[in-house]
Amino acid sequence: MINISVIIPVFNREKKISRAINSVLDQTYKPLEIIVVDDGSIDKTANILRSYSGKIKVIHQKNSGVSAARNNGIKNSSGEWISLLDSDDEWLPNKLQLEVDYINKNPNIKILQTEEIWIRNGKQINPKKYHKKKAGDIFKKSLELCLVSPSAVIFKRSLFDEIGDFDEKLPVCEDYDYWLRTSLKYPVGLVNEFGIKKYGGHSDQLSQKYWGMDRFRIQSLEKLLDNELLDNAKKKLVLKTLLKKLDILMIGSKKRGKDVSDLTKKINEYSNIYKTNL
Numbered sequence: 001m002i003n004i005s006v007i008i009p010v011f012n013r014e015k016k017i018s019r020a021i022n023s024v025l026d027q028t029y030k031p032l033e034i035i036v037v038d039d040g041s042i043d044k045t046a047n048i049l050r051s052y053s054g055k056i057k058v059i060h061q062k063n064s065g066v067s068a069a070r071n072n073g074i075k076n077s078s079g080e081w082i083s084l085l086d087s088d089d090e091w092l093p094n095k096l097q098l099e100v101d102y103i104n105k106n107p108n109i110k111i112l113q114t115e116e117i118w119i120r121n122g123k124q125i126n127p128k129k130y131h132k133k134k135a136g137d138i139f140k141k142s143l144e145l146c147l148v149s150p151s152a153v154i155f156k157r158s159l160f161d162e163i164g165d166f167d168e169k170l171p172v173c174e175d176y177d178y179w180l181r182t183s184l185k186y187p188v189g190l191v192n193e194f195g196i197k198k199y200g201g202h203s204d205q206l207s208q209k210y211w212g213m214d215r216f217r218i219q220s221l222e223k224l225l226d227n228e229l230l231d232n233a234k235k236k237l238v239l240k241t242l243l244k245k246l247d248i249l250m251i252g253s254k255k256r257g258k259d260v261s262d263l264t265k266k267i268n269e270y271s272n273i274y275k276t277n278l
Contacts, residue, residue: 002100002104003032003078003079003081004029004032004080004081004082004096005032005033005073005074005077005079005082005083006024006031006033006034006035006083006084006085007073007074007082007083007084007085008020008021008034008035008073008086009037009039009066009069009086009087010037010038010039010041010049010069010087011040011063011066011087012045013041013043013045013087013088014041014044014047014048016087017087020085020088020090021034021036021052021055023090023092024085024091025055027091027093027095027096027097028093028097029094029097029100033057033077033078033079034056035057035058035077036056036057036058036059037058037059037072037073038058038059038061039064039065039066039068040061040062040063040064046060059073064168065168065171066166067165067166067167068168070084070166074157074160079157081155081156082155082157082160083153084153085150085151086150086151088199089197090196091151091196091197092117092194092195092196092197094195095195098114098191098193098195099154099191099195102189102191106189110155110156110158110159111153111155111156111159111182111186111188111189112155112188112189112190113133113149113152113153113189113191114152114190114193114195115190115193115194115195116151116152116194116195116198117194117198118198118200119199119200120201121201130145131147133147134188135188136188137187138179138187139180139234139237142179142180142183143180143221143237143238143241146173146175146176147179148175148182148183148188149196149198151196151198152195152198163178163181163185164181167220167223169219170216170219170220172213173213173216173219173220174216176216176217176220180220180221180224181227184229184230184234214248214249214252215249218242218245221238221242222242225238225239225242236274239270239273239274242270243267246263246266246267247267249263250267
């Protein structure tokens with residue numbers, strides 16, 4: 001029996017949280033527990049959560065961000081496996097069963113995910129080719145963009161204990177950061193079937209709140225350069241991606257009339273480091 005703790009962070013999602021919770025309750029493979037972490041909601045979210053009394057465990061915290069909510073939920077979980085679900089997404093009924101079947105066939109796997117259906121502004125769309133999920137060593141591909149969806153993933157609790165917390169200093173791109181750290185050490189499994197519906201385009205989506213998302217990816221890449229598992233070949237890949245994203249941010253900053261002196265210094269600094277590592 002595979003014991004799974006489901007972690008759902010939520011902030012002001014009174015119109016969406018029931019859909020997410022119900023999609024877990026409707027799973028054909030029942031999880032050990034459902035933990036919803038209310039990140040200081042000020043709408044009716046708390047009232048909705050009370051209506052699920054006896055079916056879910058609720059943790060209330062002051063507003064600290066999605067990373068803090070996930071970390072809090074995981075640290076208070078009991079399952080051997082952790083499955084995340086964003087409060088604006090939903091699972092298809094066999095999501096957990098698909099992953100359990102995969103785990104049983106691949107007992108050494110530590111992290112895996114399902115495919116996903118994309119819904120944007122109420123309509124299903126097809127992801128671009130470069131968004132296609134990969135299996136195995138996905139580190140290189142993950143440098144460009146996030147290839148693991150929090151709502152689609154499941155991983156061993158021991159992996160979280162080893163890799164560490166989601167970075168609470170990152171308001172967004174915290175998933176990009178976490179899966180980079182993870183894929184640097186472990187292969188990622190992939191179930192080639194749809195397990196979730198991922199919704200986007202709505203105004204309360206975190207990615208809609210911040211301009212220049214590469215600002216936060218750059219922070220992740222800078223931090224990654226200090227990772228002791230990074231060999232010379234991978235360090236070159238990180239530096240190359242870092243310089244590319246700095247150039248993109250430079251262009252965006254100039255368009256907005258922002259001071260780019262610090263960016264210029266960084267580009268020069270990392271260009272020199274890259275040249276010495278050739």
